[in-house]
Amino acid sequence: MPCPKLQKKFSFFLILPVFLISVLLFLESFSFAYPQWTVKLLNSLSAIRSINNYGAFAIMTTRRPEIIIEGSSDGIEWKEFPFCWKPDDPHKAPAFISPFHPRLDWQMWFAALSTPKENPWFASLLSCLLHGKKEVIKLFKANPFPTSPPKYVRALIYVYEYSSWSEKKRKDSGGTELFMGCIFLLLL
Structure with a gap:
C-alpha cells in the first residue's frame, strides 16, 4: 500500500499535466488554433486513451x-x-x-x-x-x-x-x- 505522504507529493505532478491536457482538449472543441507541436502532442496522447474527448458529442459543430x-x-x-x-x-x-x-x-x-x-x-x-x-x-x-x-x-x-x-x-x-x-x- 502506497504511503499517503508520498502519494500527496507525487499526485501534484500527475494532476498538473492531466489538468493542462484537459484544458487543451476543451479549447480544441471550440476550434482553437494550436501550434503544430501542441497538435502532435495531443495526437500522441490520444493513443493512450486516458485523457481525451469522448462521447457522441465530443466536438460541437459550428x-x-x-x-x-x-x-x-x-x-x-x-x-x-x-x-x-x-x-x-x-x-x-x-x-x-x-x-x-x-x-x-x-x-x-x-x-x-x-x-x-x-x-x-x-x-x-x-x-x-x-x-x-x-x-x-x-x-x-x-x-x-x-x-x-x-x-x-x-x-x-x-x-x-x-x-x-x-x-x-x-x-x-x-x-x-x-x-x-x-x-x-x-x-x-
Whole structure:
C-alpha cells in the first residue's frame, strides 16, 4: 500500500499535466488554433486513451442543417409546419424539454445530416401530411391547414451558423440563415 505522504507529493505532478491536457482538449472543441507541436502532442496522447474527448458529442459543430417542412394549397403561398421542440427561430433560445424525448424533432436533426435514401420514414411523414393524418399532425406544434390538407409539401434545408463577434456587433443578430438549395417536393 502506497504511503499517503508520498502519494500527496507525487499526485501534484500527475494532476498538473492531466489538468493542462484537459484544458487543451476543451479549447480544441471550440476550434482553437494550436501550434503544430501542441497538435502532435495531443495526437500522441490520444493513443493512450486516458485523457481525451469522448462521447457522441465530443466536438460541437459550428453549423447545423435544419429541415423546415412547408405545405401549400396553391403552390404559391407556403406555410410552415412548426415543430414543437426543434430550433426554428435563430433569435429565440431553444425550449427546455427534459425529461421528454421529442422523437420526431430529434430524427429531423439526423435526417438533415444525411440523405433522403437513408431516411425512408421522411417521405412517409410528408405523405401523411398530404393526406391530413391527424396522428402525424399531432406531432407538430400547430396545423397550418386546419380545414383541409395541403396539396403540396416541400422540405427546405437551412444551415444555421454561429455569428462571429464582429458579425454579431454589425448585424446585432444571434445567427445567420443560409438556404442550402435542397428541396423535396411531393405532389398529391
